[in-house]
Amino acid sequence: MKLKKGDKAILLVILIFFLLSTALTFYNKNGSDNKEALIEVEGKVIKKIKLSQDMEKEEFHLKIDDTKFFYVIAEEGKIKMEQSTCPNQICVKTGEISEVGESIICLPYKTAIYIEESGGGKN
Amino acid sequence: MNKKILAVIFLIIILAITGCNSEENNRRARKTEFFMGTVVEVILYGDEEDLAKDKREKAFTKVFNEIRNLEEKFSVEKINKEHPITLDEEKTYLLRKSLYFSEITDGAFDITVGPLVKLWNISPGEDNKVPEKEEIDKVISLVNYKKIKTVAPGIIHMEDKGMFVDFGGIAKGYAADKVALILREEDINSGIINLGGNVYAFGEKTWKFGIQDPFMKRGDYLGVASLKNQSLVTSGIYERYFEENGKIYHHIFDTKTGYPVENELLSVSVISEKSLDGDALSTAAFALGLDKGIKLLENFQGAEGIFVTKNNEIFLTSGISKEDFQLVERGKYEIKKR
Secondary structure (H helix, E strand, C coil): CCCCCCHHHHHHHHHHHHHHHHHHHHHHHHHHHHHHEEEEECCCCEEEECCCCCCCCCEEEEEECCCEEEEEEEEEEEEEEEECCCCHHHCCCCCCCCCCEEEEEEEEEEEEEEEEEECCCCC | CCCHCCCCCCCCCCEEEEECCCCCCCCEEECCCCECCCEEEEEEEECCCCCCCHHHHHHHHHHHHHHHHHHHHHCHHHHHCCCEEEEEEEEEHHHHHHHHHHHHCCCCCCCCCCCHHHHCCCCCCCCCCCHHHHHHHHHCCCHHHHHHEEEEEEEEEEECCCCCHHHHHHHHHHHHHHHHHHHHHHHCCEEEEEECCEEEECCCCEEEEEEEEECCCCCCEEEEEEEEEEEEEEEEECEEEEEECCEEEEECEECCCCEHHHHHHEEEEECCCCCHHHHHHHHHHHHHHHHHHHHHCCCCHHHHEEEEEECCEEEECCCCCCCCEEECCCCCCEEEEE
């Protein structure tokens, strides 16, 4: 079968469209895959969680000591302190965070969650 | 520093909106520790070379050692251990600054407020109650900076028993200024220091900070302030308060009545060259109320203010340009002229 000029042009357009959309998807995915939640107790990173839209939901108890607990939920690129045994509950009221530079801070338990770019300056 | 003694701004509310799109090769390095009863964040910003591991670790170590040092040095227990109180050069400097702010604010800022703060002991989530009137009356006479007498250079005497000195209303600002100095010495080009809400943006880059909407959950901001080699400190009635019989009791006290300040304001944010100034001025401007607070800042060289009222109005001092502060679009707040 021989392609006419017009067919070639259409194919070319389709090809470009395909490439572009793949590139865009890849780019977007890359963008959201770049985020990481760092859970820090007294300034030390104790856990890292990759955040992305299609991540698997993670929920767990974070034990500071025998009486101090958090319940943390991470899903769909967001993370939050669902529950805390701390007195002021500011960490819980902060709600969910999802952007690089955002943080959840619990002063009484000296615990923080930060969102950073993966492989950023911190190591 | 005794965290109960913050007759001071507690957590502001900063959301560092990092505008690093234009400088793609630049990175950030952050270190967070808990000091002075609050959270201390230091963020360094620069290219690969600026943030080389050795260099940044050295800077972080120096900074956090200094803060640890200041925390210990300015702890209320330590300063008031003996009477009369002996002050070294650094403490004498802070005392002089404090008394200066007391003078220009007619006592709205006062480093002898400690007994009052201790009596109220406002700590969110715990068992808070309004003290008896008699208790307040007893304590209020102990709150008066004029009763601090210098008996010899570096030695001060308090006129009444039960009085004590607390630099908590100014020490965080002082520490932020000092940290900025250290980072410059370490040849760091740009970054942010956040001492529990005392924010200092240093270096050649302009940083944008969100100012918290008092009525929304944390992280929802009402406007954005742009800072370059400047500090931002906010004092407000939210974050640290309790409710009794439907009335809110917050942590900034009227040094004349002994009760939490009651006026038209929700918060005051001060942008200043020195964080020490912002620390004292934001507390004082809040306590003085809208009119007197604006006057205070207009008369002060090197400080500007953003006043948020209970009627959803925002008042700016005359030195704040459109670039310095922008309202969030479609927000409920409105900038008004005085």
